[in-house]
Amino acid sequence: MSPEPRLLEVRKNVLKQNDVIARALRDRFRAQGTYVISLVSSPGAGKTTFLEKTLTLLRPHYRVAALVGDLATENDAMRLARSEVPVRQITTGTLCHLEASMVERALEGWNLGLFELLFIENVGNLVCPASYDLGEDLRLVLLSVTEGEDKPLKYPTIFNSADAAVITKIDLAAAVEFDELTTNANIQAVRPGMRVFKVSAKTNEGMDGFLQFLAQTLTRSSQKIPV
Numbered sequence: 001m002s003p004e005p006r007l008l009e010v011r012k013n014v015l016k017q018n019d020v021i022a023r024a025l026r027d028r029f030r031a032q033g034t035y036v037i038s039l040v041s042s043p044g045a046g047k048t049t050f051l052e053k054t055l056t057l058l059r060p061h062y063r064v065a066a067l068v069g070d071l072a073t074e075n076d077a078m079r080l081a082r083s084e085v086p087v088r089q090i091t092t093g094t095l096c097h098l099e100a101s102m103v104e105r106a107l108e109g110w111n112l113g114l115f116e117l118l119f120i121e122n123v124g125n126l127v128c129p130a131s132y133d134l135g136e137d138l139r140l141v142l143l144s145v146t147e148g149e150d151k152p153l154k155y156p157t158i159f160n161s162a163d164a165a166v167i168t169k170i171d172l173a174a175a176v177e178f179d180e181l182t183t184n185a186n187i188q189a190v191r192p193g194m195r196v197f198k199v200s201a202k203t204n205e206g207m208d209g210f211l212q213f214l215a216q217t218l219t220r221s222s223q224k225i226p227v
Helices: 004-032 047-058 075-083 100-106 156-161 180-190 207-220
Strands: 035-041 064-070 087-091 117-121 138-144 164-168 195-198
Touching (some): 047 117, 064 075, 075 087, 156 180, 164 180
Parallel strands (some): 035 117, 064 087, 064 117
């Protein structure tokens, strides 16, 4: 007898439990006035570098913290700590994604009321994270100019589950002959109307526009962020 029905049942139960915890986290975040942004991407897309730059630019203006997921090391947390904001590492072991229960445990001992913004950096993966709600208010999907223009077509679910897309390493666009028009067309084919930002954490290109987007988003959620 095929084990597939049993596997599907287990997966359904796991996702259901994750959603229950995620809803509780979302209620907790909102009660404390903490706006939560998650980042998803494939490995090597520049997610940690982009987040470090974002934290560094935002830290002078308000209280911000970050959780970062990785399979085995604490390297990303150490890099993000250079931004001088509170950072905690979530080591997932064999799991290729973060789950709401991991976020819940990582927050133990933190007074969320101290943070206006909390960033959650997921494990580098464009498949599994799409299915797991972490209680975030905003999900960003990142892709770099070095990855190829067809990423949105190959991984439509993660783009459909995200609120905005960020194209990273734009300073390398000319060197790798990045086709911006095709990439944008592919994103819009999968998720019509999605906002797309082009940034370089190295040169700061596009970062002002991204921060303005955060400001507008937070204003709509009745929270204000100075830029």
